[in-house]
Amino acid sequence: MSDFSPGQRWISDGEAELGLGTILSCDARSVTVLFGASQETRTYSSRQAPLTRVAFGSGDRIQSADGWQMRVDDSKEVGGLIVYIGEDDQGELTELPEAKLADTMQFDQARDRLLTGQVDRNDWFDLRFRTLHHFHRIEQNPALGLAGPRIDLIPHQLYIADEVSRRHAPRVLLADEVGLGKTIEAGLILHRLLLTGRAERALILVPASLCHQWLVELLRRFALEVTLLDEQQSQAHGAANPFEAGQLILASQDWLFANPHRQAQALACAWDLLIVDEAHHLDWSEEQAGPGYACVGRLAAEIDGVLLLTATPEQMGLTSHFARLRLLDPDRYHSLERFREEEQGYVQVAEAIDALERLPGSSTGGDDADRERVAAVIDEPDSLALLDTLANPEAGDSQHAAARSQLREALLDRHGTGRVMFRNSRRHVGGFPERRLHLAPLALPSPYRRVLRKLERDEDYLDELLIETGLDHPDVLIYPDAMYQALTDDPLNEEPWWQFDPRVSWLLERLADDGEQGFANDKVLVIAHGRDTAQGLAEALRVLGGFHAPVFHEGLSLVERDRAAAAFADDEDGCRALICSEIGSEGRNFQFCRHLVMFDLPQHPDQLEQRIGRLDRIGQRHAIEIHVPVLEGSPGERLLRWYREGMEAFSAPHGEGNALFDAFGDALAEALLDDESLDELIAETRALFDSRLAERDAGRNRLLELNACRPGRAEAVADAIRELDEDRALPRYLDQALDIFGVDGQELGGGLLHLQPSPQMLDGLPGLVKGEDGFTATLSRSRALARDDVQRLSWEHPLLREMMGRILDGTMGNTALALLKHPAIPAGRIMTELVFRTHCPAPRRLHVNRFLPPTAVRVLLDESGAVLTDKISFTGLSKNLQKVKKAMARDLIRSRHDRLRELLTQGELEADRELPSIVEAAQVRMRESLDGELARLTALARLNPAVREEELEALRHERAELDAAIDGTRLRLDAVRVIVTVGEEAR
Numbered sequence: 006m007s008d009f010s011p012g013q014r015w016i017s018d019g020e021a022e023l024g025l026g027t028i029l030s031c032d033a034r035s036v037t038v039l040f041g042a043s044q045e046t047r048t049y050s051s052r053q054a055p056l057t058r059v060a061f062g063s064g065d066r067i068q069s070a071d072g073w074q075m076r077v078d079d080s081k082e083v084g085g086l087i088v089y090i091g092e093d094d095q096g097e098l099t100e101l102p103e104a105k106l107a108d109t110m111q112f113d114q115a116r117d118r119l120l121t122g123q124v125d126r127n128d129w130f131d132l133r134f135r136t137l138h139h140f141h142r143i144e145q146n147p148a149l150g151l152a153g154p155r156i157d158l159i160p161h162q163l164y165i166a167d168e169v170s171r172r173h174a175p176r177v178l179l180a181d182e183v184g185l186g187k188t189i190e191a192g193l194i195l196h197r198l199l200l201t202g203r204a205e206r207a208l209i210l211v212p213a214s215l216c217h218q219w220l221v222e223l224l225r226r227f228a229l230e231v232t233l234l235d236e237q238q239s240q241a242h243g244a245a246n247p248f249e250a251g252q253l254i255l256a257s258q259d260w261l262f263a264n265p266h267r268q269a270q271a272l273a274c275a276w277d278l279l280i281v282d283e284a285h286h287l288d289w290s291e292e293q294a295g296p297g298y299a300c301v302g303r304l305a306a307e308i309d310g311v312l313l314l315t316a317t318p319e320q321m322g323l324t325s326h327f328a329r330l331r332l333l334d335p336d337r338y339h340s341l342e343r344f345r346e347e348e349q350g351y352v353q354v355a356e357a358i359d360a361l362e363r364l365p366g367s368s369t370g371g372d373d374a375d376r377e378r379v380a381a382v383i384d385e386p387d388s389l390a391l392l393d394t395l396a397n398p399e400a401g402d403s404q405h406a407a408a409r410s411q412l413r414e415a416l417l418d419r420h421g422t423g424r425v426m427f428r429n430s431r432r433h434v435g436g437f438p439e440r441r442l443h444l445a446p447l448a449l450p451s452p453y454r455r456v457l458r459k460l461e462r463d464e465d466y467l468d469e470l471l472i473e474t475g476l477d478h479p480d481v482l483i484y485p486d487a488m489y490q491a492l493t494d495d496p497l498n499e500e501p502w503w504q505f506d507p508r509v510s511w512l513l514e515r516l517a518d519d520g521e522q523g524f525a526n527d528k529v530l531v532i533a534h535g536r537d538t539a540q541g542l543a544e545a546l547r548v549l550g551g552f553h554a555p556v557f558h559e560g561l562s563l564v565e566r567d568r569a570a571a572a573f574a575d576d577e578d579g580c581r582a583l584i585c586s587e588i589g590s591e592g593r594n595f596q597f598c599r600h601l602v603m604f605d606l607p608q609h610p611d612q613l614e615q616r617i618g619r620l621d622r623i624g625q626r627h628a629i630e631i632h633v634p635v636l637e638g639s640p641g642e643r644l645l646r647w648y649r650e651g652m653e654a655f656s657a658p659h660g661e662g663n664a665l666f667d668a669f670g671d672a673l674a675e676a677l678l679d680d681e682s683l684d685e686l687i688a689e690t691r692a693l694f695d696s697r698l699a700e701r702d703a704g705r706n707r708l709l710e711l712n713a714c715r716p717g718r719a720e721a722v723a724d725a726i727r728e729l730d731e732d733r734a735l736p737r738y739l740d741q742a743l744d745i746f747g748v749d750g751q752e753l754g755g756g757l758l759h760l761q762p763s764p765q766m767l768d769g770l771p772g773l774v775k776g777e778d779g780f781t782a783t784l785s786r787s788r789a790l791a792r793d794d795v796q797r798l799s800w801e802h803p804l805l806r807e808m809m810g811r812i813l814d815g816t817m818g819n820t821a822l823a824l825l826k827h828p829a830i831p832a833g834r835i836m837t838e839l840v841f842r843t844h845c846p847a848p849r850r851l852h853v854n855r856f857l858p859p860t861a862v863r864v865l866l867d868e869s870g871a872v873l874t875d876k877i878s879f880t881g882l883s884k885n886l887q888k889v890k891k892a893m894a895r896d897l898i899r900s901r902h903d904r905l906r907e908l909l910t911q912g913e914l915e916a917d918r919e920l921p922s923i924v925e926a927a928q929v930r931m932r933e934s935l936d937g938e939l940a941r942l943t944a945l946a947r948l949n950p951a952v953r954e955e956e957l958e959a960l961r962h963e964r965a966e967l968d969a970a971i972d973g974t975r976l977r978l979d980a981v982r983v984i985v986t987v988g989e990e991a992r
């Protein structure tokens with residue numbers, strides 16, 4: 006057709022991704038086009054070629070094949086070809102023939118796509134606008150990143166996760182008591198940082214025995230897929246750095262700490278977050294740092310965000326505890342001496358915080374006393390000013406509340422372990438099951454008795470025994486089976502310990518007993534201190550009772566351990582008993598079981614608590630039955646007395662185990678053979694225990710508790726999550742998005758939905774692969790919690806994030822044309838509905854999205870250019886629109902090309918009017934946040950000379966950079982819909 010001539014530039018309607026095409030040849034029948042950017046040539050029938058002529062107009066930016074750019078002012082036609090006239094990058098007036106346009110020119114901007122006739126479906130445009138609207142709304146929701154995971158809303162966890170993940174580079178010790186959900190807290194923090202784009206890469210280091218559990222929890226609860234790395238996997242990467250194999254790497258501490266080469270590789274990668282579980286094993290002393298501490302120390306020096314998890318932070322002693330805090334915040338924890346002194350002052354600070362709650366009021370006596378209590382612990386001018394505000398009756402309630410909360414924060418932050426450590430205890434969280442102790446006194450068998458009597462008679466024999474057995478003191482006393490085994494000269498001919506040890510026959514009886522305290526119909530977890538004991542016991546049950554129980558100890562491979570744990574967890578065919586060694590079971594979740602047998606006792610009270618913590622965890626629905634077989638007259642029995650009478654170790658966690666062990670551990674070892682010294686020791690232990698409890702309630706722990714969960718804030722987060730859970734827009738959006746992406750959703754009843762890819766599905770989506778079965782999901786949190794096989798759909802689910810991301814990052818729905826029938830508007834008029842989006846280019850490390858998420862500005866113009874935005878809402882308009890065939894849409898656009906171009910330019914000016922208020926609001930948010938942080942550091946610097954000036958400077962610099970970045974925000978056209986009015990006859 007005569008429309009075509011060689012050298013003209015056209016674009017394919019159906020394959021816009023081919024780029025800008027050039028007509029090579031044409032005649033009456035066919036036209037051949039070369040698409041230079043994709044090296045493709047296409048020949049079409051001249052009469053029906055799906056091509057649109059590319060013609061730019063005034064204001065458009067175009068690129069030349071030589072790389073320079075031009076803003077078009079005008080154009081002329083020379084021999085059927087367009088020549089553009091405008092200013093180049095240097096502001097010089099110049100000409101550019103269309104043949105010289107860059108083949109690679111992108112037509113992904115809404116403006117270009119529209120003007121070149123590329124229109125998407127009307128419902129895509131609709132979805133795009135709604136996506137932008139919801140994305141902006143959700144990005145700003147205070148619960149973002151905490152609402153998606155499949156967890157129960159437990160206040161102390163939500164508070165910690167929210168508080169920590171708001172921080173720029175969180176570095177904290179999560180130290181809740183065993184089983185209160187530290188893994189969940191760490192998962193929530195990680196999830197939020199990833200979702201908000203403030204972290205991309207995380208390294209998670211956990212004991213080998215917990216690798217699989219972490220892997221499963223992160224996937225099942227947080228929909229996070231992590232890469233589990235071990236030596237074998239690493240070797241498969243050859244010379245490449247295996248830590249680059251994924252964004253989220255999970256690795257065993259045992260492996261990494263022992264492997265300097267792999268440590269160097271881990272250090273060579275960029276990470277945003279380091280998570281270290283069971284961090285009490287990172288020990289440090291002034292003479293020497295353990296290998297774990299050294300490795301984590303090096304990583305923590307490089308990585309901005311660090312989460313250390315431990316239920317028993319002081320298990321390795323106060324010095325190690327302090328060293329771990331220093332690793333997190335070297336500025337705050339610069340001197341052990343000072344740290345110790347500070348701890349003495351905590352009672353006063355805790356009292357001051359309680360007094361703060363009672364302020365303000367008139368100047369009556371009681372209030373004065375409270376004010377003095379607060380004044381006694383502060384001397385910084387900012388805090389004094391806050392106290393003055395509280396004392397000022399003229400200040401309103403909200404000013405009082407704000408001053409109180411800031412002062413509280415300052416006190417918690419500057420005194421005590423405030424910002425760095427979070428420790429919740431069952432005592433103040435509440436709602437945990439009762440613990441019941443059942444003792445089974447058993448006669449001491451003669452092979453054990455013989456040795457013990459000799460030890461009691463002959464003081465020197467202990468040294469001989471230690472040499473002979475190679476065991477440590479007091480292990481040799483409290484683990485008689487190990488002692489016996491070590492003394493056995495000829496293991497083949499002498500009977501094994503389990504043949505005569507009455508604890509074995511007792512256990513077998515219990516396993517067969519179907520009474521209330523028997524285990525015939527129940528699961529039981531058996532923990533023994535040593536791995537050899539655990540193995541021997543399993544053999545004994547098999548040989549003597551035909552009872553099969555898997556063993557779980559540190560010597561097993563990961564797979565073997567996981568297999569054992571899975572066999573135990575299995576409700577249907579699983580085994581009833583699992584035998585664990587001390588270290589092997591740490592951190593594991595066994596709350597589906599209520600019976601715990603302590604086959605022997607550990608030496609350290611924190612280990613005792615770790616044992617009970619396997620069962621006493623969130624999710625435990627029964628009272629916990631703790632069974633201890635006791636060999637009468639043995640050191641083990643004396644140890645039991647120390648635990649029970651000295652510190653009530655079996656009734657509830659008290660967190661004083663390490664202090665008591667530090668004070669009396671040595672004396673205890675001596676008293677294990679002597680009842681008289683034991684009585685004295687128990688009395689002393691009890692006295693210290695009682696006094697520490699009293700002190701704790703007033704001082705350090707009171708401060709920790711105040712800091713670890715602030716109920717008001719926790720409730721606010723939970724409310725925000727519930728609001729998202731109940732968001733009625735979600736099912737509507739989901740319906741529309743699934744339909745457009747080609748996913749079939751089938752209601753299964755009971756709030757369940759089965760999602761299945763349809764043959765038309767647009768590419769693969771998370772969990773959905775064409776030709777494969779999909780997955781079952783629910784919007785309900787409680788249903789998802791009740792059923793492991795059902796996924797929970799939320800705004801944060803990967804499927805929704807992916808669909809939203811594809812829409813917002815791509816061109817999908819950024820142009821449309823629709824018809825509007827309206828009796829009051831003459832037919833043939835056009836309206837343009839323009840959607841602009843804020844763009845704030847800034848380095849990623851600034852996380853500018855926290856203050857300014859992509860924000861939409863909608864402008865609706867009628868043909869005359871009148872602004873109708875406020876008169877006709879998006880929804881009001883949208884529901885009255887009708888779709889139109891693409892070819893007709895292209896013709897309509899072609900026919901109104903020039904007017905559309907003018908309207909687009911006018912729309913830009915209209916939208917720009919909105920920009921200053923958007924920028925200003927973001928600036929206010931940014932300043933509130935950073936100025937607070939700056940004030941905190943400045944105040945800390947006054948108390949703590951180790952806070953470096955460079956650090957304050959860095960923060961000031963960040964504030965300045967953010968300020969400039971936010972100021973540089975521009976609006977860009979994100980999508981445009983042309984609306985053409987039609988008369989009633991078109992109906």
Ligand SMILES: Nc1ncnc2c1ncn2[C@@H]1O[C@H](COP(=O)(O)OP(=O)(O)OP(=O)(O)O)[C@@H](O)[C@H]1O
Pocket residue numbers: 155156157158159162181182183184185186187188189190315316591592593594596618619622623624
């Ligand atoms: N909010 C929650 N919703 C549902 N389950 C939870 C929640 N919090 C914790 N749990 C479950 O309770 C158990 C204990 O949680 P978690 O493992 O996080 O505790 P922990 O403090 O890390 O324990 P440990 O001190 O033994 O390492 C886990 O099985 C976990 O899945």
